[in-house]
Amino acid sequence: MLASSAREARRGGEAAIGIFNEMFDGEKVRPAYAGLVDWVERTPREVLEQKKQEAEALFRRIGITFAVYGEGGDTERLIPFDMMPRVFTEREWRRLERGVKQRARALNAFLWDVYHRAEIVRAGVVPADLVFRNEAYEPAVVGIDPPGRVYSHIVGIDLVRTGPEDFFVLEDNCRTPSGVSYMLENREIMMRMFPELFRSTRIAPVDDYPERLRRTLASVASxxxxxxxxxxxxxxxxxxxxxxxxxxxxxxxxxxxxxxxxxxxxxxxxxxxxxxxxxxxxxxxxxxxxxxxxxxxxxxxxxxxxxxxxxxxxxxxVTICSAPGSGVADDKAVYTYVPEMIRFYLGETAILKNVHTWKCADPEDRKHVLANLEDLVVKEVHGSGGYGMLVGPRSSKEQIAAYAERIKANPSDFIAQPTLALSTCPTFVAEGLAPRHVDLRPYCLVGREVHLCPGGLTRVALTEGSLVVNSSQGGGVKDTWVLAD
Amino acid sequence: MRLSVRHTTLYEFAAPVRFVAQSHRLTPASSGGQTVLDWQVSAEGAVFGSAFVDGAGDAVSTMTVQGPVERIAVLVEGTVETTDTTGVLRDHRETISPRVYLRPTRAIELSRGLLELRDAALARVAADRALERAHRLAGAVADAIAYVPGATHAHTTAGEALEQGEGVCQDLAHALIAVAHASGIPARYVTGYLFTGGDAGEAAHAWAELNVGDLGWVGFDPANRCCPDARYIRLGSGRDARDAAPIRGVARGGAAEAMDVSVLIDAQQ
The missing domain is CATH 3.40.50.11290 (Rossmann fold)
Structure with missing residues (x-):
C-alpha cells in the first residue's frame, strides 16, 4: 500500500545514484522505522488522508505561520507539516549527540579566545583577517568575560546525512537559531493525533526543552x-x-x-x-x-x-544570550576551521564532518569554483535562510552566468560546496508516500552544562529532487524521533 | 606640562524629556605621555553606572536621567600631567588587535579621490618605510583639505570632505584613516583636548592614530600638521567619530534639543 509505493520509488532509481533512504535499505525496512512502517501499512489510506487534513487544521488554529521574505504581498503562510516522522535509533543519536556537543564546546572556546588573547590566531591556525576584519567580530566586547565563558547559549547545528554513518555539518548557528517552536509543536500535534504510536514506541521526550532553556539561562546569570x-x-x-x-x-x-x-x-x-x-x-x-x-x-x-x-x-x-559578537563563530568561512578548532581547544578529532568548502577569497579556490559552478552549491558568507544561494545542478545557464559575475565582484563574500546527496525520508505528497530530501537542526543548550535536546527540527524539501529545505524556500517540517532502547 | 580642563556640555530641550541615557568616554587613561592627576565627570540629577575599561583601554560609563527634565549639564573637570612623546602612544594598556582598525565604516569609506590622494602621497616611498608613509599620508590630507570651521556637518564622509576641499578636524582625521586603510595601515579616530595657549582655537579636538610597525600606535593631527605633543590630552578612540564619541546619547519622549559645548584649558607650569 502506501509503504509499498515508497518501496517502488526506492527501486525507481535512488539507489542507482547513491542516495541514502533513511527508511529503506533496498527492500528491507531499517530498524529505526520498523514500528512506523508497520503502523502505516495497517492504517487505511483514507484515514491517513483525513489525519493529514486534521494536522493542517491544527497548525492553522495554533497559528504557526512563518513570514517569508523576498515574496511580495502575502508574507505569512503555513509551513507544511509532514506526518511521517524522521526517526533515529538511540545508537545513531548518541554519536550525533557527542558530535554536536563537541562542536558547541569548541565554538564557545573559539569565541572566548578571539575576544581575549586570540591564541588560535597567534598559533597560525585561523587567519587574523578572517577574525579581526570580519563584519561579525565585535570590537565592543573585546576583553569581556561572560559568565561561564559562554557566548553561544543555544547552538543550532545544521546537519545532513549521506549514509548510515555519514553526517555532515552544513552550517553552525551561534546567534539565535530559530525553529525550536516547530520542534515542540510538531511533537505536540503528533502526540495528539497518534497517541497509539506513542504508546507502542518509546520516544525520547522533547517537551522539557523550554524548562531546560530556562535553567540554562539562569545558570549564566551574572x-x-x-x-x-x-x-x-x-x-x-x-x-x-x-x-x-x-x-x-x-x-x-x-x-x-x-x-x-x-x-x-x-x-x-x-x-x-x-x-x-x-x-x-x-x-x-x-x-x-x-x-x-x-x-x-x-x-x-x-x-x-x-x-x-x-x-x-x-x-x-546583565547577561545577554547569545553574547554580542557571537556571529564571528558561525561565519561560513570560519566554519571551514571548526575541525581545527576542535583539535586546538579540545585536543579531539571532530566527530561530525565538515563539507569540503572552497573559499572564493582564495584565488585557487575561486578558479575551481568558477569553472565548476554547474556542480556546486554557492552561498553568501554572511547569508542565511537559503537566500541568495546558487544550487548549480538546478540552475539555468543564465542564472549561473549572473552568479559568476557576483562572485567575481566580491569574491570574499562567497563560499562553495559540492552538491551533497542528502538522505531522503518518506513524505506524504499528492501521489502518496515518496522520498524527499531532509536535513536536521538539533538544538544544543550551553550553560554551566551542555545539553542536546533529543530531537530537533527536520526540514524536508517538498519538491521532488529539490535539495533546498529552508522554510523560506518552500520546505516543510517533520517531527524528529529518537527511539529509546 | 600640567593641563587643567573644564569641559561643559549643556543640553536644553524645547519641551521636557522623559528619559535621557548617555554613554560616556570622557575619562582619559594614563599612559607614557599623560598622567591623570584628578578627573571627575558629573551631572546634577543623573545616575552613573560604574565605569569599565574596554578593549582599546578607554574608560566607559553610563549616565541616565529620569525625566521630566529640560536641561542637563555634563561637567568634566580634571588635571593631567603631559609629556611630549612625539605622537607615539606608549604604555597604553589595551588588548584589542590593531587589525580591527582596518575595517571600513560609512564615514571612512574609500572614494576614487581618496585613492588618488594615497597614490600621489606614496608615489616615491618604499613600502617598508612605514613611518615615512604615515607622515606622507598625513601631509597629503592636510594639503588636500583646508581647515575651515563650519564647512562640513557631523555626517560628512571622508570622501565628501576631500571633494569639498574643506573640513574640520573630524573630516581631516576621517580622511587620514581612510587613506591609511587603503595603504594597509590600521588607523583609528582619537578624541581629546588641545591646549592652544589661551586663544579660542579648537580645544575639544580630534586626530588619528596609525599603527606603524614596531612603534605601534602613533598620533597624527593633520589639522595642525603635527604629531600630538605635550599640549594634547588623549581621551579615547574608536573606528570613526561616532564610535569614538566622548558622549553618545539618546533622549526619549521630548522635543528638539540644543547643545552647547564649552572647553577651557589652562596650563600651569
Whole structure:
C-alpha cells in the first residue's frame, strides 16, 4: 500500500545514484522505522488522508505561520507539516549527540579566545583577517568575560546525512537559531493525533526543552545577581517573522516577553517596567540582532534596543544570550576551521564532518569554483535562510552566468560546496508516500552544562529532487524521533 | 606640562524629556605621555553606572536621567600631567588587535579621490618605510583639505570632505584613516583636548592614530600638521567619530534639543 509505493520509488532509481533512504535499505525496512512502517501499512489510506487534513487544521488554529521574505504581498503562510516522522535509533543519536556537543564546546572556546588573547590566531591556525576584519567580530566586547565563558547559549547545528554513518555539518548557528517552536509543536500535534504510536514506541521526550532553556539561562546569570535570576526574552516585536516563536517560548518558559521600550538602564543594571514598579533583569535572551541592541553602542537609529544595555553588559550587570559578537563563530568561512578548532581547544578529532568548502577569497579556490559552478552549491558568507544561494545542478545557464559575475565582484563574500546527496525520508505528497530530501537542526543548550535536546527540527524539501529545505524556500517540517532502547 | 580642563556640555530641550541615557568616554587613561592627576565627570540629577575599561583601554560609563527634565549639564573637570612623546602612544594598556582598525565604516569609506590622494602621497616611498608613509599620508590630507570651521556637518564622509576641499578636524582625521586603510595601515579616530595657549582655537579636538610597525600606535593631527605633543590630552578612540564619541546619547519622549559645548584649558607650569 502506501509503504509499498515508497518501496517502488526506492527501486525507481535512488539507489542507482547513491542516495541514502533513511527508511529503506533496498527492500528491507531499517530498524529505526520498523514500528512506523508497520503502523502505516495497517492504517487505511483514507484515514491517513483525513489525519493529514486534521494536522493542517491544527497548525492553522495554533497559528504557526512563518513570514517569508523576498515574496511580495502575502508574507505569512503555513509551513507544511509532514506526518511521517524522521526517526533515529538511540545508537545513531548518541554519536550525533557527542558530535554536536563537541562542536558547541569548541565554538564557545573559539569565541572566548578571539575576544581575549586570540591564541588560535597567534598559533597560525585561523587567519587574523578572517577574525579581526570580519563584519561579525565585535570590537565592543573585546576583553569581556561572560559568565561561564559562554557566548553561544543555544547552538543550532545544521546537519545532513549521506549514509548510515555519514553526517555532515552544513552550517553552525551561534546567534539565535530559530525553529525550536516547530520542534515542540510538531511533537505536540503528533502526540495528539497518534497517541497509539506513542504508546507502542518509546520516544525520547522533547517537551522539557523550554524548562531546560530556562535553567540554562539562569545558570549564566551574572555574579552580581543575588537571589533567583530573572530572565526575559527580548523580541523586536510582532512584525518580526519569528514573533510567534518568541511569544511561544516565553509562555512555555514562564518568563516575560519584552520589547526594547519595556526595559531601561539605570546605574549598573537593566530594569523591566512592570505594574509593580521596576524589576531588575539578570539574563536577556535576545532575539534581535547585535546592530539593534543598543543605540549608544551600535546603530544610533535603533528603536528596538535598550540605550545603555551594552555598558551594563560589559560591566557585568546583565547577561545577554547569545553574547554580542557571537556571529564571528558561525561565519561560513570560519566554519571551514571548526575541525581545527576542535583539535586546538579540545585536543579531539571532530566527530561530525565538515563539507569540503572552497573559499572564493582564495584565488585557487575561486578558479575551481568558477569553472565548476554547474556542480556546486554557492552561498553568501554572511547569508542565511537559503537566500541568495546558487544550487548549480538546478540552475539555468543564465542564472549561473549572473552568479559568476557576483562572485567575481566580491569574491570574499562567497563560499562553495559540492552538491551533497542528502538522505531522503518518506513524505506524504499528492501521489502518496515518496522520498524527499531532509536535513536536521538539533538544538544544543550551553550553560554551566551542555545539553542536546533529543530531537530537533527536520526540514524536508517538498519538491521532488529539490535539495533546498529552508522554510523560506518552500520546505516543510517533520517531527524528529529518537527511539529509546 | 600640567593641563587643567573644564569641559561643559549643556543640553536644553524645547519641551521636557522623559528619559535621557548617555554613554560616556570622557575619562582619559594614563599612559607614557599623560598622567591623570584628578578627573571627575558629573551631572546634577543623573545616575552613573560604574565605569569599565574596554578593549582599546578607554574608560566607559553610563549616565541616565529620569525625566521630566529640560536641561542637563555634563561637567568634566580634571588635571593631567603631559609629556611630549612625539605622537607615539606608549604604555597604553589595551588588548584589542590593531587589525580591527582596518575595517571600513560609512564615514571612512574609500572614494576614487581618496585613492588618488594615497597614490600621489606614496608615489616615491618604499613600502617598508612605514613611518615615512604615515607622515606622507598625513601631509597629503592636510594639503588636500583646508581647515575651515563650519564647512562640513557631523555626517560628512571622508570622501565628501576631500571633494569639498574643506573640513574640520573630524573630516581631516576621517580622511587620514581612510587613506591609511587603503595603504594597509590600521588607523583609528582619537578624541581629546588641545591646549592652544589661551586663544579660542579648537580645544575639544580630534586626530588619528596609525599603527606603524614596531612603534605601534602613533598620533597624527593633520589639522595642525603635527604629531600630538605635550599640549594634547588623549581621551579615547574608536573606528570613526561616532564610535569614538566622548558622549553618545539618546533622549526619549521630548522635543528638539540644543547643545552647547564649552572647553577651557589652562596650563600651569
Amino acid at each position: 555574579p552580581k545577581c543575588d537571589g533567583e535570576p530573572v530572565s526575559v526574552i527580548l523580541s523586536p516585536g510582532a512584525f518580526n517573522s519569528a514573533y510567534y516563536e518568541h511569544s511561544f517560548l516565553a509562555d512555555q518558559m514562564g518568563v516575560e516577553l519584552v520589547e526594547g521600550q519595556d526595559l531601561f538602564v539605570q546605574g549598573d543594571f537593566v530594569y523591566m517596567r512592570t505594574t509593580e514598579g521596576p524589576k531588575r533583569v539578570d539574563v536577556i535572551y535576545r532575539r534581535i540582532d547585535d546592530a539593534f541592541l543598543d543605540p549608544l553602542c551600535f546603530r544610533p537609529d535603533s528603536m528596538l534596543g535598550v540605550p545603555g544595555l551594552m555598558n551594563v553588559y560589559r560591566s557585568g550587570g
